[in-house]
Amino acid sequence: MNPSTLKNKQKCHQNLDPKVHTKVETDVKDFLKNWLRDLPRVDSYYCRSTATYKDKKFLYQGTTISQLHREYGQAAATAGVRAVGIQYFAAVFHEENYSVVIPRKDQCDVCVSFKHGNISKVAYDAHVTKKDEARQEKSRDKDSADEEKSIWIMDLQAVLLCPKAQANSLYYKTKLQVHNFTLFNLRPQGGYCYVWDESEGDLCSEVFAHLQYHHFEGVIKGHPDLKEIIVWSDGCCYQNRNTCVANAYSELARKYGVLITQKYLLAGHTQMECDSMHSTIERKIVADIYTPRDYVVILQTARIRPSPYYVKVLKHDEFLKLNGSYFFSIRPGKKVGDLTVHDLQGVQFSSEGKVNFKLSFSEDSVWEELPQMGQWHG
Incomplete structure (x- = not known):
């Protein structure tokens, strides 16, 4: 490689790294960063505690860097600011910790680790056994449902953004996040949707305890003969597995004299009947969405048989x-090193x-009394 070629490659490499690039004006850099900061983002609620993802700024699914760069170029032209090339744009995009790829909710870390040879066969087999036991337990519960025992599945649908349109003038404007918390009765297969947007409430444990x-x-x-309720969900801590929700269930059990049981599927293997609800709803979204009310209409008409979904809009x-x-x-x-809520x-x-x-x-597992029980604290 001759000296001139080497010099050109080094110059090109510098253009890709915004930290060492010296020829981009300050106002151009500031405009680019401010433009990125105004992009609508999607919470990756299932990865909040994962070090790799917790600080990531995820963009709406389907976004590409090339699309973003075209929109940025139009905005820069309107503002009378020089637009940078796509390579420098991409470098700043990643430096600011944005991502166009949202990690899959149902991807199992243990299974992926075994696939790449990072855990032993013994540990993987134990994981698969635990997954199968949970599935079998859920199947037994479903078969046991009757007038005295009600079996439910619940999950939060992936965030719905509003407005949602193909037009470029709307695609990257600031958007409102709409949340849909779904519950599904395994017998007689009734679906329930509780809907609110981010201006009405967030995704804290108290919201889910209330719902x-x-x-x-x-x-x-509505069912005076009911004696037992079993609720299946994933193990999302702020949504299902926390003290706030547990106190709500305990109050219900005491107040109405019923037995209430929460059960959790194994992380990474949380496919549930609620997923069919979400799929049915997503297939119904074929036109542009301009207001949260448009989503409500879709939820109400997404299913006809055996009955439409019950939809409640929350304020x-x-x-x-x-x-x-x-x-x-x-x-x-009770102490450091003991079992935690994740267990x-x-x-x-x-x-x-x-x-x-x-x-x-497992067949030999038994119910044990929680060691943290105390008196009512008002």
Whole structure:
């Protein structure tokens, strides 16, 4: 390689790295960073605790860097600012910690690690056994559903953005996040959608505790012969597996004299009947979306048989805070190194106020009393 060619390659490499690039004016850099900062982002709620993803700024699914660069070029021309090339644009994009790829919710770290030879066959087999046990337990619960026992599946649908349109003038404008919390009754297969946008409420544990409390309170009042409720979900801590939700279930069990059990599928293997609800809804979205009300109409008409989904739109004044608590922790251990909430496979709330837990669904597993139980704290 001759000296002139080497010099040109080094210059090209510098153009790709915004940290060493010296020929881009300050106002051009600032305009680019401010333009990126205004892009609508999607929360990756299932990766908040993962070091690789927790600080990432995920963009709406389907976004590409080339599309972004074209929109940026038009915005720069309108503002009278010089637009940088796509290579420098991409370098700044990644330096600012943006991503156009949202990691899959149902990807299993253990299975991927085994595929790449990072864990032993023994550890992988134990993982598969635990997954199969949870699936078999869920199947047994489904078969046992009757007038006295109600089996439910619940999950939060991937965020819905509004407006949603193919037109470039709308595609990258600031968007409103719409949330749809779904519950599915395995017998008789009734679907329920609780909808709100980010101006009315967020995704904190108190919101989900409120939704589950009032939903299952309605179920109990509508079925006077009901004695037991079993709820299956993934193990998302702020959504399903936390003290706030546990206190709500404990209050329901005490107040109405029913047995309520939460059960969790194994992380990475959380395919549920709610997924069919989400798929049905997404297939119905064929036209542009301009307001959250457009999503409500889609939810109401997404299914016809055996019955349409029940849809309730929630406002901020309907999200109520819990007044007091029965216990401050559902952790099965007490000190450092003991079991944590992530080890829970099931939590059970009795009408007498007892809370029991399970660490697996194997044949020899038993319900144990939660060690953190205390008195009511108001």
